[in-house]
Amino acid sequence: MKYKVLGFLMCCLISTLSFSQQINLSQYRLGSGDVIKISVFGQSDLSLTTRVPHMGVINYPFLGDIQVVGLTASELESNIYKGLKGDYLVEPSISVTVEEYRPFFIDGEVKKSGGYPYQPGLSVDKAAALAGGYTERASRTKILIRRDISGEQKLIEAKPTDTVLPGDIVTIQQSFF
Known part of the structure; x- marks a missing residue:
């Protein structure tokens, strides 16, 4: 019974996460380049x-x-x-x-830094794949996204599964190990 409840809660969480991404695009603010x-x-x-x-x-x-x-x-x-x-x-x-959508940009420890066309549902991992993949020295825990939020540039610490939005600048930092 405990596992059924846990499974149900996980399904609800996954549904909520995918719904929140849909809300992001429905509330998408137009920007130059769109x-x-x-x-x-x-x-x-x-x-x-x-x-x-x-x-x-x-x-x-x-x-x-x-x-x-x-x-x-x-x-x-x-x-x-x-x-x-x-x-x-x-x-x-x-x-x-x-x-x-306007492009997103990715730099740092990826094989081909630059701007790429945005695609709905884009994660940091997928963005890195578009940029030729991670380099050997890439950190999977030191990822920063610079995002314009209400006209102000914010720096966000991200995970490989986090969502990338149009106009974001994703920086994959170097790992020391």
Whole structure:
């Protein structure tokens, strides 16, 4: 009975962890380098696909310059909806999707340091594999991720199974043994 309860709790924990990753991407904040697609149903002239520039502002038909960096896709949808409703369209149906996430970067004790395209579900181990694998001197316990959280750069101590997000800078440090 004790093992059944333990097994049940482990299943709940795993479900919670995978759900928390889904929440991360649903709450994903747009940044420079992301490619977004804005679609307005029935209005092809108002639909566009664009890479978010460094300044974080895109020029959108009828609305002009819109700040997109720091917004979620649903927040951007809402802003465009409010701007188009009334003067331009009666009840616009708008969809904003991330077509391509900004890259992540990995350096330190990996064979090919550099920037790589982000893929949902990416862990530190998978990121290292994309970079050619760990070097012989790589530490599996000394891993740092530099991440932008609410406009502020934070340094996070990570494990090989931790999630990598778009724009992260992963540093695999050297092991002494």
